[in-house]
Amino acid sequence: MLANSLVELDRAHLIHPVASWRGHEAAGVRVLKSAKGATVTDASGRTLLDGFAGLWCVNAGYGHESIIEAATKQLRELPYATGYFGLGSEPAIRLASRLAEHAPGDLTHVFFTLGGSDAIDTTVRFVRYYWQAKGQPQKEHFLSVEQGYHGSTTVGSGLTALPAFHTGFGVPYTWQHKIPSHYSYRNPAGDRPEAIIAASLAALTAKVEALGGADKVAAFYLEPIQGSGGVIVPPTGWVKAMREACKAMDILFIADEVITGFGRTGPIFACLEEDIVPDMMTTAKGLTSGYVPMGALFLSDHMYQVMADAAGPAAIGHGFTYSAHPVSAAIGLAVLDLYENGLFDNGRKVGALLQQGLASLADHPLVGNVRGRGMLAALELVTDKERKTPLPASAKASTRIFDRAWDNGLVIRAFMQGVVGYAPPLCCTEDDIAEIIERTRKTLDQTLADPDVRAAMA
Numbered sequence: 001m002l003a004n005s006l007v008e009l010d011r012a013h014l015i016h017p018v019a020s021w022r023g024h025e026a027a028g029v030r031v032l033k034s035a036k037g038a039t040v041t042d043a044s045g046r047t048l049l050d051g052f053a054g055l056w057c058v059n060a061g062y063g064h065e066s067i068i069e070a071a072t073k074q075l076r077e078l079p080y081a082t083g084y085f086g087l088g089s090e091p092a093i094r095l096a097s098r099l100a101e102h103a104p105g106d107l108t109h110v111f112f113t114l115g116g117s118d119a120i121d122t123t124v125r126f127v128r129y130y131w132q133a134k135g136q137p138q139k140e141h142f143l144s145v146e147q148g149y150h151g152s153t154t155v156g157s158g159l160t161a162l163p164a165f166h167t168g169f170g171v172p173y174t175w176q177h178k179i180p181s182h183y184s185y186r187n188p189a190g191d192r193p194e195a196i197i198a199a200s201l202a203a204l205t206a207k208v209e210a211l212g213g214a215d216k217v218a219a220f221y222l223e224p225i226q227g228s229g230g231v232i233v234p235p236t237g238w239v240k241a242m243r244e245a246c247k248a249m250d251i252l253f254i255a256d257e258v259i260t261g262f263g264r265t266g267p268i269f270a271c272l273e274e275d276i277v278p279d280m281m282t283t284a285k286g287l288t289s290g291y292v293p294m295g296a297l298f299l300s301d302h303m304y305q306v307m308a309d310a311a312g313p314a315a316i317g318h319g320f321t322y323s324a325h326p327v328s329a330a331i332g333l334a335v336l337d338l339y340e341n342g343l344f345d346n347g348r349k350v351g352a353l354l355q356q357g358l359a360s361l362a363d364h365p366l367v368g369n370v371r372g373r374g375m376l377a378a379l380e381l382v383t384d385k386e387r388k389t390p391l392p393a394s395a396k397a398s399t400r401i402f403d404r405a406w407d408n409g410l411v412i413r414a415f416m417q418g419v420v421g422y423a424p425p426l427c428c429t430e431d432d433i434a435e436i437i438e439r440t441r442k443t444l445d446q447t448l449a450d451p452d453v454r455a456a457m458a
Contacts, residue, residue: 006031006043018152018164030406035062038425038432040411050411051436053425056227056259056376057290059347060338061427067291070334074327083112083324091329098336099296102268105277106301112324113295116258116284117151120221122297123254123280124155125318127219130252130303133310140175141211143204143251144221147181147229150256159221162228177211179203181226182234185369185380186388193235200238201245214249219279224270227259230419231378233371239274252279252303258295262286263339263347263426265374279303289335294328339426347426350433351375354422357437364444365457366391375426379440381418381447383456391418394452404446410439 010029015021031043038061041047053059060067074091081089096110113119124142131139142159144150150159157165158172166172180203184191189199208217224239226232239255246253255278260270264286267273271281280303284295307316322328351374358370358377368382381397383389391397395418402414413421424436447453 037061037063038428046409048406048409048411049424049432049435049439051405051422051424052411052413053423054290055285056264056423057285059262059264059286059375059426060289060335060343061425064289064334064338066338067289067331067334070330071291071327074330078326081324081326082321084319088324089326089329091326091333092324095329095332095336096324098333099298103281103298104269104271107277107281107298108301109299109304111297111299112329113284113297113320114293114322115295116256116282117153117156117295118320119258119282119284119295119297120151120156120159120256121153122318123219123221123282124159126280126297126299126303126307127252127254129307129310129316129318131218133306136215138216139218141177141217142175142219142221143177143179143207143217145181145223145226146178147183147232148221148223148226148256149228150221150223151258160228177207179207181229181232182238183229183232184235185371193237196235197238197241201241204242204245208249208251214251217249217251219252219254220246221254221256223256223258224260224274225265225373225376227376227421230380230415230417231372231376231421233373239271240276243274243276243278254278255281257281258284259423260376262289262335263344263374264376264423266348266351268339268344270373287335288328288331289338291331291335292325292328293322294325294332343426346428347375350424350426350428350430353430353433354424354428354436357433358422358440360437361441361444364441364448366444366448366453372422375422375424375428377422379420379444381420381444383453389456392452392456395447395450395456400450401443401447405439405443408439408442410436410443412440412443 007028011025016024032040033043034041038050039047040050099110100108144159146161148161150156152165158176161178182196182200187196189195208214243253255271257269261283279300281298288294355372361367362370366381367379368385368388369380371378381391397418398414398416405412
């Protein structure tokens with residue numbers, strides 16, 4: 001009765017993110033009731049393995065008492081402290097310091113936000129301020145990569161290069177531009193890393209020239225691994241090549257690590273694995289393991305000094321009411337403790353098992369491509385492996401595969417184009433990973449039996 005009541009209340013009042021409103025009204029909500037470790041339990045009492053860590057964010061796993069205790073202690077002592085007026089709180093100060101210690105290069109200054117989207121918006125404002133401070137206001141164009149995701153705020157959605165975030169919203173803006181993705185599986189340049197890197201560098205150079213030269217281009221954005229575009233992993237050396245090209249052209253380079261940060265791919269930040277130092281780096285999700293909202297923008301010292309000197313005694317007019325929230329910061333510290341005291345190590349261990357397990361599915365008739373790094377992975381499903389033919393639209397991949405996996409006790413991300421995404425919590429056990437693989441295989445077999453899929457394979 002309670003669950004039924006919640007479904008009706010949800011239909012009547014709660015707007016869900018990135019959803020067909022009419023479709024959701026018809027289907028109704030699945031109500032989650034509780035969670036522990038790598039599992040979630042719904043309102044009917046069914047327990048499922050969370051193969052997607054909520055929304056790529058519950059990196060530490062659910063139900064850690066140390067996180068709950070840190071939040072409770074902070075709520076009792078100081079539930080809110082503004083960062084305005086020169087005020088602050090101990091948790092926020094300590095978290096900024098510890099994060100700076102882990103960051104690559106001179107990314108030693110941290111600005112806290114509520115999440116990844118407003119961290120991206122902050123980078124846009126800081127980029128503009130920086131070039132104004134440098135006396136180069138004509139550097140006004142922003143570049144990103146097709147199939148990339150950089151949030152769904154008004155400005156961030158224009159940097160995002162996924163059609164659903166543009167349709168009906170009047171974005172991207174005239175100063176936001178894209179270059180093709182490195183998408184190795186479906187790249188016109190072929191699948192050789194050197195060819196893909198060369199094609200991307202040529203595309204970047206051509207786009208800059210088309211905009212009037214590097215003197216007109218302010219910044220370039222990328223994800224070390226494209227997340228919402230379908231877990232698209234670049235060839236080794238691609239990120240570094242793009243960073244070096246931007247540096248040579250005096251274009252600011254922003255790494256969006258909202259998904260890849262905090263052990264998702266192995267190291268605390270994927271930039272470390274790529275051996276690059278961006279001018280700015282955005283994070284969120286794993287920062288608090290999704291327990292409360294928080295994001296963080298890492299600002300390089302060279303940008304910080306230029307901006308601070310230009311402002312002098314005047315305020316730099318950017319901030320949020322909940323910037324550096326003490327409860328979120330206290331949770332961030334507790335989560336960082338867990339990461340440093342074994343979760344990062346466990347994530348690397350079980351991440352290798354996840355990659356091995358998914359690779360074992362490569363011989364399944366529907367699996368065209370297996371890709372990933374650490375605890376971030378995807379299968380791309382096709383009806384013809386040689387031609388790389390996507391699943392037919394009638395297969396309704398984004399709903400049917402998700403529903404089947406759910407019925408099989410597994411939460412995954414089912415993308416519209418027939419890509420199945422994985423981002424399990426770093427606390428997973430070996431048995432958890434084995435179950436993720438087994439339940440995936442069952443879901444694939446069920447999809448293979450669909451009449452419309454069989455017809456497409458004939």
